[in-house]
Amino acid sequence: MSRRGWILFVAMCVVWGIPYLLIKVAVREIGPAELVFLRTALGAVLLLPIALARKELRASLRPWLPLLIYTVVEIGLPWLLLSDAELHVDSSFTGLVIAGVPLVAAILARLMNRNEKLTAARVGGLLVGFAGVALLLGFHVGAGGVVPMLELVGVVVCYAIGPLIIERWLADVPRYGVAAASLVVGAVLFAPVVVPDLPDLARTVSLGPALAVLGLSVICTALAFVLFFALIAEVGGVRATVITFVNPAVAVILGWMILDEDVTVLTAVAFALILVGSVLATRRKAPDRTADTAPEPVPAS
Template sequence: MSRRGWILFGAMCVVWGIPYLLIKVAVREIGPAELVFLRTAVGALLLLPVALARRELRASLRPWLPLLAYTIVEIGLPWLLLSDAERHADSSFTGLVIAGVPLVAAVIARFGPGAERLTALRVAGLLIGLAGVALLLGFHATGTGPRPLIELVGVVICYAAGPLIIERWLSDVPRYGVAAASLVVGALLFAPVAVPSLPSLARHATLRPLLAALALAVICTALAFVLFFALVAEVGGVRATVITFVNPAVAVVLGALVLGEEVTVLTGAAFALILAGSVLATRHPAPAKELATAS
């Protein structure tokens, strides 16, 4: 990759590795629905001018039904479940569970349109990754409780399914338009629940959770979309997805350093298994020409 590509890659690894820390801080005083509303509303305010300047918003609204489905599956539901789960689970643990997204995506892709064949290597990767997830969940189940675990599994499924909606129904829609429109729709969906409680939130919430919510909206949502689209344009979509394998490590380090969360040998072993399994399960076979050259 170019120097610009490496800079964007490093920035994205951090920007999408810190949301778990920020959510953990924010939900101490801000409810899950209110947090999702603040994140989507502020993110929409920042991205809408970009989408309008690029004349991408109108095109993104035409396939309104897939856009609504994408908003619910990729933004509304997982962000709500994630925020509620972090009221009871450590941010580092949450980040490690989300590392299982490529595993679920590989399984879903097997049964979706243009299904990819599950090779022996991919099956081995799925089994290794699932072993890591099982180790992680088993180690934390007693202290966390079943509800956040179920919610995090829901988040993983949603994050794995969201890109498939993009691929099948929104692949020709401009990316900034989809990002801005989905954030607007997300804010509208949560407004009836969140807006009435905002005056009370403004009176009683302390500065730290409010700043965490603001950083979540500005850095991890609006700026993250801009950086990610620049990264895709610079290095391609396949290479850009490698950030998925690095973000959990950032979440673990920040959780330990900032919040004093416990990181054990079992946690490291579980992450290693999930990472190895995800790499193998999502690995594309080399083209015949490359195989011939390599031999």
Template sequence: MSRRGWILFGAMCVVWGIPYLLIKVAVREIGPAELVFLRTALGAVLLLPIALARRELRASLRPWLPLLVYTVVEIGLPWLLLSDAERHVDSSFTGLVIAGVPLVAAVIARLANRDERLTAARVGGLLVGFAGVALLLGFHAAAGGAVPMLELGGVVVCYATGPLIIERWLSSVPRYGVAAASLIVGALMFTPVAGPNLPDLARHVTLRPLLAALALAVVCTALAFVLFFALIAEVGGVRATVITFVNPAVAVVLGAVVLGEDVTLLTGVAFALILAGSVLATRRRAPDPEPAPEPVAAA
């Protein structure tokens, strides 16, 4: 990759590695629904001018039903489940569970597309990766309870399904238009629930959770979309998805350093299994070499 590509890649690894830490801090005083509303509303305010300037918003609203489903699956439901789960489990643990997204995405891709081959290496990768997830969930289930584990499982399924919706029904829709429109729809969805609680929240929330919520909206949502689209344009969509394998490591390090969360040997083993399984399960087969051109006789 170019130097610009590496810079964008490093920035994205950090920007999408810190939400788990910020969510953990924010939900100490801000409810899950209110936090999702703040994140979507502020993110929409920042991205809407870009989408309007690029004249991409109107085009994104035409496929309104896929856009609505994408908003629920990729933003509304997972962000709510994630925020509620982190009231009970560590941010580093959350980041490691989310590392299982490529594994579930590989299974969903196979179910949705019969032409998507499951080679022996990919099947082995799925088994290894899911073994790591099972080890992680089993070890932490007693401490966090069953409900947060189920919520995180729902987040993984949602995050694995969202890109499929984009690929199937929104691939021709401009990216900034989809991002801005989905955040607007997400904010509208949570307004009836979060709106009545905002005045009381404004009076009682302290500075640290408030700053965490603002950072989620500005850095991990609006700025993240801008950087990710720039990364895709620079290195391509396939290489851009490699950040999925790095984000959990960032989440673990930040959770340990900033919040003092425990990182055990078992955590490292589980992460290694999930990472190795994800790489194997999502690895594409090298394309067959093109045949050499037939020699042309001189005239």
């Protein structure tokens, strides 16, 4: 990759590695639904001018049903489940579980496309990766409870489905248009429940959670989309997806350094299993450099 490509790659690894930390700080005083609304609304305010300036918004609204489903599956539901789960579990643990997204995506890709071969190496990777996820969930279910574990599993499934929706129904829709429109739709969906309580929230929230919301909206949502699209343009979709394997390490380091969360030998072993399994399960033959059209993931938190 070029120097610009490496800079964008490192920036994205950090930008999509810090949401778990910020969510953990925000939910101390802000409810999950309120957090999702604020993040989508502020993110939409920042991305809408870009989509409008590029004249991409109208085209993104034509396939309204796939866009609505994509918004629910990739933004509304997983962000809500993720925020609620982090009321009970560490941010570093959350980041590690979300690292299992490529494993579920590999299975879904095979179910939807019979040409997607499951070689012995890929099957082995799935088994190794899921062993790592099971190890994490099994040892944390006592501390966090069953419900947060199920919520995180739901987030993993949602994040795996989202790129497949883009690949099948929204592949020809402009990227900034999809990003801006989905955030607007997400904010509208949560508005009836959240908006009446916003005045009370504004009077009671302290500086830390407020800054966490701002960071989630500006850095982890709006800026993340801009950087990610630039990364795709620079290195292609296939290489851009490699950030999925690095983000969890960033989440663990930040949780340990800032929130004083425990990092144990179990954590390291589980992460190694998930990482190796994900790499093997998503491994393909060398792609055609002239037709780099891998599904594009979205911010994994």
